[in-house]
Amino acid sequence: MANIGLYIELKDGVLKKSNRELLSLARKSGQAVHAVLFCPDVQPYLEELKGIQTVIQVKGADLSYQPDRYARTLAAVIRDFKLEVFIGIFSAQGKDLFPRLAAKAKASLVNDCLAVDLDARKAVKPVYSGKLLAEYQVEAGTALFTVRPNVIAVEAITTTNAPEIKNAVMDSGELRTKIISVQKSASQKIDLTEAEIIVSGGRAMKAKENFAILEELAKVLNAGVGASRAAVDAGFATSDMQVGQTGKVVNPKLYIACGISGAIQHFVGMKTSKIIVAVNKDPEAPIFKKADYGIVGDLFTIVPLLKEEFKKVLS
Numbered sequence: 295m296a297n298i299g300l301y302i303e304l305k306d307g308v309l310k311k312s313n314r315e316l317l318s319l320a321r322k323s324g325q326a327v328h329a330v331l332f333c334p335d336v337q338p339y340l341e342e343l344k345g346i347q348t349v350i351q352v353k354g355a356d357l358s359y360q361p362d363r364y365a366r367t368l369a370a371v372i373r374d375f376k377l378e379v380f381i382g383i384f385s386a387q388g389k390d391l392f393p394r395l396a397a398k399a400k401a402s403l404v405n406d407c408l409a410v411d412l413d414a415r416k417a418v419k420p421v422y423s424g425k426l427l428a429e430y431q432v433e434a435g436t437a438l439f440t441v442r443p444n445v446i447a448v449e450a451i452t453t454t455n456a457p458e459i460k461n462a463v464m465d466s467g468e469l470r471t472k473i474i475s476v477q478k479s480a481s482q483k484i485d486l487t488e489a490e491i492i493v494s495g496g497r498a499m500k501a502k503e504n505f506a507i508l509e510e511l512a513k514v515l516n517a518g519v520g521a522s523r524a525a526v527d528a529g530f531a532t533s534d535m536q537v538g539q540t541g542k543v544v545n546p547k548l549y550i551a552c553g554i555s556g557a558i559q560h561f562v563g564m565k566t567s568k569i570i571v572a573v574n575k576d577p578e579a580p581i582f583k584k585a586d587y588g589i590v591g592d593l594f595t596i597v598p599l600l601k602e603e604f605k606k607v608l609s
């Protein structure tokens with residue numbers, strides 16, 4: 295039986311939703327699964343971690359995310375617990391951490407996977423801005439995979455088996471790169487990379503204040519609000535809202551693009567959305583070639599109508 299490791303990402307002490315997807319994938323593998331958490335107390339998370347073999351709790355005076363320390367600590371965990379496969383989320387932190395970890399652990403990394411076979415050490419990932427899907431096989435050494443959020447179905451936990459808790463010590467060595475401060479977004483926004491529904495606005499929003507109509511629709515749908523780069527560059531939206539090649543890669547069940555033309559650089563960030571709805575007043579807009587449903591019309595008329603209709607249906 296192989297040893298599968300799993301990096302559990304916490305955000306403000308809360309287990310990120312995508313961890314449940316990784317846990318479902320790992321539980322199905324039939325291998326021994328070991329979850330690693332950097333936290334002072336694992337008790338609040340144990341309910342979610344049922345059905346795996348071990349919880350490895352990393353302890354230390356300062357557990358704040360510092361990439362050098364996290365990478366060295368995880369490399370030691372991989373060595374000490376003889377982990378042959380190690381997986382994490384393709385999140386902002388995963389993108390920062392896993393390449394460093396691959397270097398420290400002398401492991402092979404396949405990033406941004408859409409499917410992973412943990413037993414066969416194989417993964418499928420998009421290449422050339424999503425034009426092709428490539429299959430990778432890690433032949434030797436430790437295999438690291440990061441998995442795109444929202445691609446793996448979360449399975450209900452059917453076992454009551456509690457994992458055994460083991461400890462690891464946080465590395466306290468030199469920091470070559472130090473995170474000095476983290477600026478949090480003022481509002482409590484839904485994380486776009488994990489959102490199930492996203493309403494996005496483009497240049498056609500015309501002003502920052504006009505994003506309020508997208509926020510109202512998003513509130514009804516419990517959705518996140520995204521933006522095109524043109525909207526961000528014009529100052530209508532903040533950079534953490536940008537979807538696309540130089541923004542976030544999102545993978546919701548429903549993506550509603552309002553006043554967005556459908557440039558390739560935007561499309562690569564949202565093309566794996568399960569359903570794409572486009573609202574655009576130009577019937578020739580390229581987005582209509584990519585959308586599952588298209589509404590030709592002025593977004594300032596359509597979006598409030600959509601909000602009212604969804605409100606009726608969902609109430």
Ligand SMILES: Cc1cc2nc3c(=O)[nH]c(=O)nc-3n(C[C@H](O)[C@H](O)[C@H](O)COP(=O)(O)OP(=O)(O)OC[C@H]3O[C@@H](n4cnc5c(N)ncnc54)[C@H](O)[C@@H]3O)c2cc1C
Nearest residue numbers: 496497498522523524538539540541553554555560575593
């Ligand atoms: C290297 C590079 C990286 C890039 N990265 C990104 C990225 O990450 N994300 C990204 O989004 N872009 C990115 N871009 C920019 C990209 O090429 C496009 O310029 C951008 O996506 C266009 O944004 P838009 O669709 O909002 O604006 P536009 O292309 O101007 O489209 C606006 C659309 O709104 C429609 N419209 C106008 N008024 C209304 C109305 N009242 N109601 C309904 N529809 C209306 C118009 O018909 C039009 O289709 C990148 C470009 C480069 C070169």
